[in-house]
């Protein structure tokens with residue numbers, strides 16, 4: 001019988017990939033301008049005129065309910081780049097640019113160019129630039145790339161993993177935003193392994209058996225698993241999808257997490273906590289507090305790692321065959337996406 005051997009592999013990205021603004025710009029264009037990004041939940045966009053503004057890796061986007069149809073636009077005026085909306089969301093009958101007051105319908109068509117002084121202005125060519133919008137099971141995603149696959153095809157097997165959960169019946173009850181001073185890949189790689197749990201997350205380590213934490217690498221996404229310790233109640237399905245989407249599903253709720261870069265050394269993280277109707281306030285508070293504590297612990301370690309990469313002393317390392325297949329997968333997908341973008 002042949003013994004199976006698994007050897008450590010070297011990390012594939014140099015430290016500079018985590019600190020170089022040129023790499024950040026390349027990844028914005030090669031990854032975040034081409035992948036689907038969570039923008040809102042359908043509850044936020046349920047009434048005509050309701051809108052949500054968001055920024056994904058520096059790209060400002062607004063999604064609106066136009067008489068029952070979800071539309072997405074760049075949140076950038078066609079006159080000289082002003083913002084159509086500058087709050088995170090609300091309700092409106094149309095968009096009025098906050099700079100000089102050009103107005104647009106909810107379908108993106110230019111309606112008036114206030115006091116512009118050109119009667120022959122070619123209105124038809126001055127509609128807002130649209131972005132693709134698709135909804136899946138109560139979650140609304142946007143994509144700047146016209147040729148991107150349909151959202152369900154992009155989700156692929158990730159969507160199938162959610163089949164057993166009543167996602168549409170869950171209600172978004174809490175949201176929180178966080179900024180960490182670390183490259184988005186430092187955060188993604190940290191997310192993709194349970195190896196650090198005993199040292200970084202003592203509370204979580206009491207709930208789950210981290211030695212048996214597994215990350216199954218699938219096509220574009222990963223499934224995380226860890227058995228609960230005796231008496232603990234942790235159960236459910238934990239999913240991650242490249243580049244910045246994580247969804248933890250439980251019988252009575254789900255926690256959606258997204259992250260995206262805002263610079264080479266800064267990452268924006270958003271959480272939405274959904275629960276089934278009738279979930280008690282104590283349970284909601286406990287769940288939010290637990291996620292926030294884990295994030296705070298990850299923030300500390302990610303920010304130190306970022307500083308170490310930026311210091312110039314780190315020259316690459318090794319990945320555990322037992323624990324860090326998910327980290328290798330992040331690096332592989334980043335390399336694949338950026339190589340494809342650089343190809344002539």
Ligand code: FES
Nearest residue numbers: 077080082097100
């Ligand atoms: S930039 Fe929008 S009206 Fe001038």
Ligand SMILES: [Fe+2]
Nearest residue numbers: 190200201298
């Ligand atoms: Fe962690």
